[in-house]
Amino acid sequence: QSALTQPASVSGSPGQSITISCTGSSSDVGTYNYVSWYQQHPGKVPKLMIYDVSNRPSGVSNRFSGSKSGNTASLTISGLQAEDEADYYCNSYTTSSTWVFGGGTKLTVL
């Protein structure tokens, strides 16, 4: 199975909004609404930010939102804050009953 495609890096200034894309295929993102997003600060454990395309776990800021169109899922962070600087990974279920991660995106807050 091939990893989902994410941009290697994105950046934005405090207060701005950014969007990270996650492109898969009809074998994963395009078929299932089981897309999740994880935030990982350096040396830390990944943290669930969005699950099932657009659901936010309790305790996650509503500045984080998720969506999907066709084979591409997206994570949007609004009102960017310095603490949002981290790596972000998408993850999807596949038609082979397995799971696949994206390559990760490094978010830099300028």
Place this chain on the structure above:
Amino acid sequence: QLQLQESGPGLVKPSETLSLTCTVSGGSISSSSYYWGWIRQPPGKGLEWIGNIYYSGSTSYNPSLKSRITISLDTSKNQFSLSLNSVTAADTAVYYCARRKGASGSRDCWGQGTLVTVSS
């Protein structure tokens, strides 16, 4: 409060078998609501899904690792384990155990991770 904790050797020799255990506290791995799985992250690289197991013993594995891995449950100890054989330096990574909610992509609880280095 659910907690997961990985344990096992931090150093494994090439061609040998990597064995890790995840101990679950504050919840039961016999719950029909969750899957229990392993994810790894080579140094400086991204996350890779390894596989998961359901309380019934049903497993699902990453196709690229399937020939070398086994994930098992020990309900008496509330633990699940990973065995990866014929390891090479490419298997050097931080290994995480995690819980995923059934019929969902929600991996809401992770262990702290354990670094396993493959080296002679």
